[in-house]
């Protein structure tokens with residue numbers, strides 16, 4: 001199978017599915033990363049891409065380094081506005097995703113859960129569902145939604161349908177690779193006990209592993225599986 005990870009921000013692709021990607025790559029499968037929003041520009045009151053040029057270049061370097069560590073075949077960065085994707089027409093996001101799907105023809109697509117705080121994550125969740133709608137000839141056989149620490153668990157479960165994983169991937173042999181790829185995103189990572197720390201990501205993987213009786217796992221919601 002060919003897999004595409006469709007994420008909002010540089011680091012989400014590793015936070016959500018870095019272990020699964022490392023496992024697939026190690027097995028010889030092709031994985032492509034698509035990152036849709038630019039990152040960094042939401043730190044300013046008004047979006048100023050030029051003022052964040054250095055940060056954006058650094059994030060792109062991090063994305064390529066992390067992709068290399070987990071063995072992804074390619075990484076593509078688009079430039080939708082960071083944390084402002086609710087101001088973009090959904091169809092414009094869908095069209096861009098469709099272009100990348102047509103290029104790589106993935107049979108498995110991994111993207112954000114709808115249960116997140118982050119608005120870009122939820123916009124992309126909706127856009128991916130639209131772009132992968134099962135028309136005749138659609139190659140996507142598996143659509144899965146990942147959790148993103150510092151967004152999924154920050155959404156109070158009483159405010160929206162909470163993340164409810166039903167698909168677990170044993171990443172016992174790939175946790176170290178995932179954590180190393182997160183290390184490539186040093187500007188985005190925080191100190192423990194922040195949810196987006198290396199320690200928190202390891203503890204989550206251990207906890208998900210315990211859920212299925214293995215050393216470490218990543219958990220996903222099942223969007224659609226076509227057997």
Ligand SMILES: [Zn+2]
Nearest residue numbers: 008009012118
């Ligand atoms: Zn994100």
